[in-house]
Amino acid sequence: MDLTPIWLTLKLACITTLILLAICLPLAWWLSKGRSFFKIIIEAIITMPLVLPPSVLGFYLLLAFSPQHGVGKWLHDAFDLQFVFSFQGLVLASVIYSMPFMMGPIKSALQQLPASLSQASYTLGKSERETFLRVLLPNIKPSLFTAMVLTFAHTLGEFGVVLMIGGNIPNVTRVASIAVYDSVENMDYSAANTYSLILFCITFVLVIGVFIFNKTQAKSPLE
Template sequence: MSYEPFLLSFELAALTALILFCIALPLAWYLSQTSSRTKPFLEALTALPIVLPPSVLGFYLLWAFSYNSPLGQFFEDTFGVKLVFSFTGLVVASCFYSLPFMLQPLQNGFESLNKNMLEASYIAGKSRLQTVFFVALPNMKPAVMTAIIVTFAHTVGEFGVVLMVGGSIPGETKVASVAIYEMVETMDYTSAHIYSAIMVGISFVVLLSVYIFNAQQNRRLGL
């Protein structure tokens, strides 16, 4: 039994969660504070990966990342980076696919904050950046933890998008979900059971940790 697909999945999930936190944090803050008419449009656009079939999203990402597209050609010619059938491509594709799982908990966390607390921060002379990092985030730890862990777990469980964009290159793009799919195709059900059981266990532990952490935070706040 090879643990390489799991290690690759965890590396992909960790990088995706880190990148998405940096991307989603300012976007979530903006969406939570704005009353612009474009807000529903942006919310619908960023939530698309939740309702789109992974094969549809994977197809369009595959098309966008290929050398025949302006984006794929630009990255390969300028930086020497291939976005199709590469680990880099998997990271970029995963950021698109897992964006709402990072963005929505953060947005909900910002929206649940006491507005008077934010106003007091501004009155005290703190900038928006200082308010976000030193006032808002410390008071919405459950939302931050939920966003990071659920994004990590969701990326670990990806299949359709990673298969479309990355294929199955051992040590490069063959993550755990793809490995299980190939085992079932070759009727290696014993290995598929083992890999699947590990994935179930990991998913359960990840979700359990979220609920335990949130319950502890709520008890501290007296909720």
């Protein structure tokens, strides 16, 4: 039994979660402060993967990062970077595809904090950055945790988008969800069952973890 797809999936989920955390914290903070037409456009772009078929997103990423032309060619020629059929490509696709799951809970939690918390901190002479790090961030911990777990769990289950940009290369881009599909295609139901069961258990434990962590919040982790 080859467990590489499971390790590859966990590695992809960890990296995606960390990258999205770094991107979404400042972005969610900026988006939570007031509204403008530009911010609405940005939010719509971030939310698109929620409603777009994964294969559509994967197809456009495949085109955009193809080493034969455009951005993909430039990245390949200038930095020797190839996103198509590589693990980096999976990371890029996962970051784009899972972004709404990290962004949503963080932004909504920041918007729900009373404006007077930031204002009180400003009147004490604290900068916006210090206020964010020492007042706002510590008070959205449950939502932060929820966002990280949802992102991680969602990345575990990605299929269409990773198949389109990564293909099915053993030890490189063959993640668990693709391994399940591949096993079924080859009538190897035992392997498909093992991969599926492992994914099911990991995801179930994660969701239970969120509910336990947030029990004092009396909220659904999807809120």
